[in-house]
Amino acid sequence: MRGILRFADTEGRVRVGVGDDDEGLVRPLPGVSDMADLLRRPLAEIRELVAAASGEQLAGRLDEAAPLPPVDGGTEVWAGGVTYERSRAARGEESDSADLYDRVYDAVRPELFFKSVAWRVVTDGEPIGIRADSELDVPEPELALYINAHGEIVGYGVCDDVSSRSIEGENALYLPQAKVYAGGCALAPFIVPVWEVPDLRAGRVRMSVVRGGREAFSGEVALSDLRREPGELVGYLFDCYPFPDGAVLATGTGIVPGMDFTLQPGDVVDIDISGVGALRNPVVRGRQGFDWLVAARAEPARRGPGAAVPD
Template identity: 60%
Template sequence: MEGTRVMHIVRFADSDATVHCGLLVDGVIRVLEQDRIADLLALSLAELRVLAEEPAATPVAAADVTLLPPLDGRMEVWAAGVTYHRSREARMEESAERSVYEKVYDAPRPELFFKAVPWRVVTDGDAVRVRPDSSLTVPEPELGLVVNAHAEIVGYLVVDDVSSRSIEGENPLYLPQAKVYEGSCAVSAGIRPVWEVPDVKALEIAMTITRGDEIAFKAAISTASLHRPVSELVSCLFDGQPYPEGAVLATGTGIVPGMDFTLTPGDVVDIDIAGVGRLVTPVR
């Protein structure tokens, strides 16, 4: 990183509603030749880094465009579960099948599940949602790994894996309904390149939920508490199936409110991962 420069790979719509990709640094976007994030993820990590370091051209002010979720094409969002001790405790607390979560925490194979396709993902400023048939819903702040078609981690995102604890707690087989629905997946608007994050094992993840003028919940944790190496999670994700246009893998949460807390419409969820980005979403 040069000085205090902070780079993000972004996807945005210009004043004509044409979608582009670019590199955002200090409020200015350098437009890239590739119009899709998926095309960038077809490149190797080395090729992407060379592209990012080319001389600036075609600058656009970030204030003049609309930042979009940095996913498109045939990208997929997956997530890992029970990767922090707090998550293990919370899942056991809510579930009628406690042993399922106790066993997977230390099992050779991690829990991985499908979360969203690009057109279902929202970003900073957009709303996340609670299911009308859920009595207990929580945000789950997570470090997201942006992985290219070659199974290389090329960047990081802030991810909110919004989840219905009441539905999953009834039966683990209800996991897709608890995790996959409209407004259940939000990501930060910029991908932080992997080469600009010196130590992924020491990032603070902080979440504040405000309700009106009050703080309803606040907590923080470090990725140092992540139970499995991120390289192991990526290896398991790619074991058995390709991702020709890349994927985002959320690495699980270590922040889970108590059973007496649920999101309500009007709440605002603010997630910050040091060195990666920030994601602020209202709740509908």
């Protein structure tokens, strides 16, 4: 797989480059200071920069680079809800206002909500979280759209929109608390350029949760089951908001476990979207497991699976 990534090199410098799994190498994007800088540029220019990276001096080997979340600066992460039939059914299972979700699924206007600022996002190998005051929690594997400041889809990635089903089910107006908290948003480090995914709808999303060495849950869904077109979701998001540093938009999930399943500390969540990427995260409970994110704002090169997971 070939994709754009943000990483720390062996000298601790945070850089943006193009990584290639087949070569096992990463090359810098010429003249790009950070991911927000890249997302300020038009799609045509980004494509030229990615092509030009092949002639750049190596930044190192992929296995020596420390992957960082592919967002920084003022880039925001947003998400869409009830975009698959399974999501509509699941919201109805957990809530006494099932008709509310039916109306959202069938409505012209999609459900869109804010998910995370850049510095709170975690990436592959770092922990995701469940709230200490929640009783029913699930990972939500989603296709993520990376959008530049001009409203153009630049690429695709993998998102885990971790959520509290019990809090949202208690009252739909509690959705921000059910969705926006420390450890609630994970993004895979790779952004696969839009021009390298010729048939997005042919892909499949797969997820498994491993507990104590055994699979506690697994599921998959076709991207063709996504009810709304990606461009439609982007249009609504950008219709009344300026995004000078671009945005990430998670497109909703079609995989939701039954009401008898909840995430537990120590679980490991594996997500794979064919042709797009993979994401793997251990689970911790409570805000204290994410205090390291505050320090990582100033020193992102110190991030990583070993530094992030609490003792």
